[in-house]
Amino acid sequence: MEGASLRGGGRSVLERSPLARLPDRALRYGLTALAAAILALIVYFFVRLVGEAAPAFERMGVFGFTFGSEWNVNAEHFGALPLLVGTLITSALALLIGVPVAVAAAIYATELCPVRLRGALTLLVELLAAVPSVVYGLWGIFFLAPKLQPAEQWIAGKLSFIPFIGGGTVTIPNYFITGLVLAIMILPIVSAISREVIATVPTDQKEAALALGATRWEMIRTAVLPFSRAGIVGGAMLGLGRALGETIAVTILIGNAPRLSHHLFEQGYSLAAVIANEFGEATGLHRNALFAAGLVLFVLTLLVNGVARALVLRAASGRNRAGSGEAGARLAETVAGA
Amino acid sequence: MIKNRIGALAGCVALVIGLAACGSSSSSSSSSSSGTTASSGSSSTVSGAGSTFAAPVYQQWASSLQGVTVNYQAVGSGAGITAIASKTVDFGASDPPLKPADEASIAKNGSPPVQIPMFLGAITVSYNLPGVPSGMKLDGKTLGDIFLGKVKTWNAAEIKSLNPSLTLPSTAITVVHRSDSSGTTAGFTGFLATVHPEFKSKVGEGKTVPWPTGTGAKGNAGVAGAIQQTVGAVGYVEQAYALQHHFTYASVQNKAGNFVLPTLESTTAAGEGVTVPANLGIKIKNPSSPKAYPITSQTFIVVNKDVCKAGVPGGESAAKGLGKFLAYGLGEGQSILSQADYSQLPATILEKSKAAAAGIQCNGTPIGG
Amino acid sequence: MGTLDRFSVSPGRRRRDRIARSAILGATLIALVPLVLIVYYLLRKGLGSWSTSFFTTDPTGNTFFKNSSIGGIKSAILGTIEIVGLASAMAIPVGIAVAVWLVEYGKESRFAQTVRFGVDVLTGVPSIIFGLFIFIVLVVGTGSTYAAYKGSCALALLMLPVVIRSAEVILRLVPPALRESALALGAPRWRVIFRIILPTALPGLITGVLLAVARAAGETAPLLFTAGYTLKSNFNLGQFMNALPLQIYYDVTSPTTSIEHRAWGAALTLVSMILLLNVLARLIARRSRIG
Numbered sequence A: 001m002e003g004a005s006l007r008g009g010g011r012s013v014l015e016r017s018p019l020a021r022l023p024d025r026a027l028r029y030g031l032t033a034l035a036a037a038i039l040a041l042i043v044y045f046f047v048r049l050v051g052e053a054a055p056a057f058e059r060m061g062v063f064g065f066t067f068g069s070e071w072n073v074n075a076e077h078f079g080a081l082p083l084l085v086g087t088l089i090t091s092a093l094a095l096l097i098g099v100p101v102a103v104a105a106a107i108y109a110t111e112l113c114p115v116r117l118r119g120a121l122t123l124l125v126e127l128l129a130a131v132p133s134v135v136y137g138l139w140g141i142f143f144l145a146p147k148l149q150p151a152e153q154w155i156a157g158k159l160s161f162i163p164f165i166g167g168g169t170v171t172i173p174n175y176f177i178t179g180l181v182l183a184i185m186i187l188p189i190v191s192a193i194s195r196e197v198i199a200t201v202p203t204d205q206k207e208a209a210l211a212l213g214a215t216r217w218e219m220i221r222t223a224v225l226p227f228s229r230a231g232i233v234g235g236a237m238l239g240l241g242r243a244l245g246e247t248i249a250v251t252i253l254i255g256n257a258p259r260l261s262h263h264l265f266e267q268g269y270s271l272a273a274v275i276a277n278e279f280g281e282a283t284g285l286h287r288n289a290l291f292a293a294g295l296v297l298f299v300l301t302l303l304v305n306g307v308a309r310a311l312v313l314r315a316a317s318g319r320n321r322a323g324s325g326e327a328g329a330r331l332a333e334t335v336a337g338a
Numbered sequence B: 001m002i003k004n005r006i007g008a009l010a011g012c013v014a015l016v017i018g019l020a021a022c023g024s025s026s027s028s029s030s031s032s033s034s035g036t037t038a039s040s041g042s043s044s045t046v047s048g049a050g051s052t053f054a055a056p057v058y059q060q061w062a063s064s065l066q067g068v069t070v071n072y073q074a075v076g077s078g079a080g081i082t083a084i085a086s087k088t089v090d091f092g093a094s095d096p097p098l099k100p101a102d103e104a105s106i107a108k109n110g111s112p113p114v115q116i117p118m119f120l121g122a123i124t125v126s127y128n129l130p131g132v133p134s135g136m137k138l139d140g141k142t143l144g145d146i147f148l149g150k151v152k153t154w155n156a157a158e159i160k161s162l163n164p165s166l167t168l169p170s171t172a173i174t175v176v177h178r179s180d181s182s183g184t185t186a187g188f189t190g191f192l193a194t195v196h197p198e199f200k201s202k203v204g205e206g207k208t209v210p211w212p213t214g215t216g217a218k219g220n221a222g223v224a225g226a227i228q229q230t231v232g233a234v235g236y237v238e239q240a241y242a243l244q245h246h247f248t249y250a251s252v253q254n255k256a257g258n259f260v261l262p263t264l265e266s267t268t269a270a271g272e273g274v275t276v277p278a279n280l281g282i283k284i285k286n287p288s289s290p291k292a293y294p295i296t297s298q299t300f301i302v303v304n305k306d307v308c309k310a311g312v313p314g315g316e317s318a319a320k321g322l323g324k325f326l327a328y329g330l331g332e333g334q335s336i337l338s339q340a341d342y343s344q345l346p347a348t349i350l351e352k353s354k355a356a357a358a359g360i361q362c363n364g365t366p367i368g369g
Numbered sequence C: 001m002g003t004l005d006r007f008s009v010s011p012g013r014r015r016r017d018r019i020a021r022s023a024i025l026g027a028t029l030i031a032l033v034p035l036v037l038i039v040y041y042l043l044r045k046g047l048g049s050w051s052t053s054f055f056t057t058d059p060t061g062n063t064f065f066k067n068s069s070i071g072g073i074k075s076a077i078l079g080t081i082e083i084v085g086l087a088s089a090m091a092i093p094v095g096i097a098v099a100v101w102l103v104e105y106g107k108e109s110r111f112a113q114t115v116r117f118g119v120d121v122l123t124g125v126p127s128i129i130f131g132l133f134i135f136i137v138l139v140v141g142t143g144s145t146y147a148a149y150k151g152s153c154a155l156a157l158l159m160l161p162v163v164i165r166s167a168e169v170i171l172r173l174v175p176p177a178l179r180e181s182a183l184a185l186g187a188p189r190w191r192v193i194f195r196i197i198l199p200t201a202l203p204g205l206i207t208g209v210l211l212a213v214a215r216a217a218g219e220t221a222p223l224l225f226t227a228g229y230t231l232k233s234n235f236n237l238g239q240f241m242n243a244l245p246l247q248i249y250y251d252v253t254s255p256t257t258s259i260e261h262r263a264w265g266a267a268l269t270l271v272s273m274i275l276l277l278n279v280l281a282r283l284i285a286r287r288s289r290i291g
Helices: A022-060 A062-067 A081-112 A115-130 A133-158 A175-199 A203-211 A216-245 A248-253 A271-281 A285-322 A325-337 B002-027 B055-064 B077-085 B100-107 B140-148 B157-162 B183-195 B197-202 B219-229 B239-244 B264-270 B315-330 B332-340 B347-358 C011-049 C052-056 C074-106 C110-123 C127-140 C148-172 C176-184 C189-217 C244-251 C257-290
Strands: B044-050 B068-073 B091-094 B113-127 B174-178 B215-217 B233-238 B251-253 B296-304
Touching: A022 A062, A022 A285, A022 C074, A022 C110, A022 C127, A022 C148, A022 C189, A062 A081, A062 A285, A081 A115, A081 A175, A081 A216, A081 A271, A081 A285, A081 C011, A115 A175, A115 C011, A115 C189, A115 C257, A133 A175, A133 A248, A133 B219, A133 C011, A133 C244, A133 C257, A175 A216, A175 A248, A175 C011, A175 C148, A175 C189, A203 A216, A216 A285, A216 C011, A216 C110, A216 C148, A248 A271, A271 A285, A271 B077, A271 C127, A285 C110, A285 C127, B044 B077, B044 B315, B055 B068, B055 B315, B055 B332, B068 B315, B077 B091, B077 B100, B077 B296, B100 B113, B100 B296, B113 B183, B113 B219, B113 B239, B113 B264, B113 B315, B113 B347, B140 B157, B140 B174, B140 B183, B140 B197, B140 B251, B174 B183, B174 B219, B183 B197, B183 B233, B183 B296, B215 B219, B219 B233, B219 B239, B233 B239, B296 B315, B315 B332, B315 B347, C011 C257, C052 C074, C052 C257, C074 C110, C074 C148, C074 C189, C074 C244, C074 C257, C110 C148, C127 C148, C148 C189, C176 C189, C189 C257, C244 C257
Parallel strands: B044 B068, B044 B091, B174 B215, B174 B233
Antiparallel strands: B091 B296, B113 B233, B113 B296
């Protein structure tokens, strides 16, 4: 109300002079300008790289390049399909293996772990992020891959009736070991973000579930996970980004065979690896082709991110429509149905 | 509140850097010298980039040479040529000789390109076959067939006929090749393409080729590791690497018909009798000397004829340093090559290299001496 | 715990609970196995190189003579601190600022969606492309040579999407009630952001920032064509500079065994440095939570 001053000496917004509003407006415009600048930088980045990639697209055609099945440097024939498939396979593996483990570790750290061990556990998982990518590659190829080879050979042999997983020759560098090491590399980021998100679930929601007689797991399933879903997906997307773009480790582990292998334990190639491998020695059209491969990777990231966002939005709106009552209803069902 | 925390963190970082600075200013030799000549005992800084194969040699030469700091990056021959063409370094280094397109892009800087052969290295055929620690003989045809995937076991007739005195097991042959672009691959495939027509048409030669069979491994270390881990594996490994790690390698038949092991002498011999074109762009392909090891590779330093006119980043001071570096490398540097299992240039080529190095100028004045 | 006597839990539910909890514990242990293996491997291969002179001498460039000194990794350690330090100074404030804008001002507007979209694209870019972009723009484009700050620029580009994304996730978690009550009390927007929202989100923000810094410190590819390479320590960010990932990358493929060992010692050093940074930052965050 006019003339009234608030406790603490602040004046009501209505009374504030234009001068006092200046910092707010400065902040708003400053931040908006910054966001615009970052967007401009990203666009410039994209444009420059399209410029470098253009000659390759001209020579091969956009579809010819992206879906061409042969990457032959000497013949200057560049088709990125084996690279694309390799990227998809290894990243999918990384997500399939890495995200459940990471989220589980996050749940354990926040919900089930004894309080004293919480800090140590968090630190240990984040230590995985401290290892440089070249070390992951070397450790993978010199330590892990040879150790896993017997098991891989056994699986390929015994399960040869399953397409893709079984059959084929087992080489030491292959899709599987690459996906596995990538999963380890994305663990810390997915786990850390999931942990932060899970930790912010309101305690009263959790306690309400427990008070209604839910077991620990049921409480997690109904009160914690639905609430954290969007944030966990955000963390997973960051992990996926890492997996898609990882260069040095993949180039050591995947075998760099510009072939479309049809078996999990065979060598392949990836979009990021081809750039790391060949850029040092590439000139002319070859170099343009490598930039073009980078562009294909951007578009891939775009598509995947778009799909993920759409999924999260749909899940969120679904939950909003039903209201938080739905979670409660589900819980009550579980308890009653026992 | 937060300001205090952030201030504390920033303070810690600053403290660490400050301590490091104090600690280093007493113990490190020359710190932040840019290419400017200091007072007496001027130390000039030269930058170079290119061949990974040549890196250990250039690093060692730089370390042995007083008064010149050479910052060399082993980013690959192709990147080295790009670097010198775009004037981001003072000299480039490449294993394969310059292609006409490369020459043109370097000449754009206002001065014609000069490539100077610096030293030689062999490419060994290393294998893992317990029970055959030495004495394996292979010729170009058999090698080509192995790397085409046509010869599948070690006791195949082709290999047996070349090695009647060896007991060869029936182990399967696992081919290991480089998965990254490399001059070593270019050298190896260059040899195979010269002596094996089918290999030439099916696979070709170059830094990256479509290998029909085998596992790819990254770098010499990767190939070496893969060979060591797989019984029956065979692959091509740089000489320095193979010698220093005591690998088992085969002797290869040269043009004159002799089976020669990759030694430092046989590698130098490979350079004898090679036709040296006017631009010194030698390519050793199946050399004719009877003592030569046939799979040998060369490496070049690439600069503009007039480095200052071309506008190298280090300027005049770098030009002087480059002159000293080249003189050392082609002089005393040749004699220490054997210490790390690299081979000297044969006398004929060495003379031409020295002449070329003497011809490098900075705004008209030779940089040597 | 959590069950009242009157509502006894059915055996089915109890079993499911136990299975789920064991599975979660099992998965957590699985997550720790690679860590143990890698740390053991690093210690085994790298600890032998550690000595006082390892940290206080520059690498000498001696690659041949078996008995002469190859030096240590001092220039690499200093270089990493300098290059990553500059990159962080560029990326962290900008990244958090953009995240604040996205959560507080941009929200779901068209423009904000576009910015998010752009950031999403950036998260998937291979690290080498950032280096190549800076190479094209700042090295070849300006006709100049390599410099440490150019490496920092490439790393900052790498860190930016990670910082923005993770900060956005964290800032969204700040309860709207907190924001609204502060505004209702008449606090100006900037004060709400700086005094309430950021401090509340600080521990989470630090987590995201540390992940970005750790990633940047361990990346080789962005530095390959930007920062140059030298064996000597220097404090001039306009000059060539060494860095631990570069040293490791070049050393690990050397034919000389002692140099290969130096690479592993350097790898162990890098991991230890990042661990120390983590511990330090966590301590500071904990004090701010209580304080």
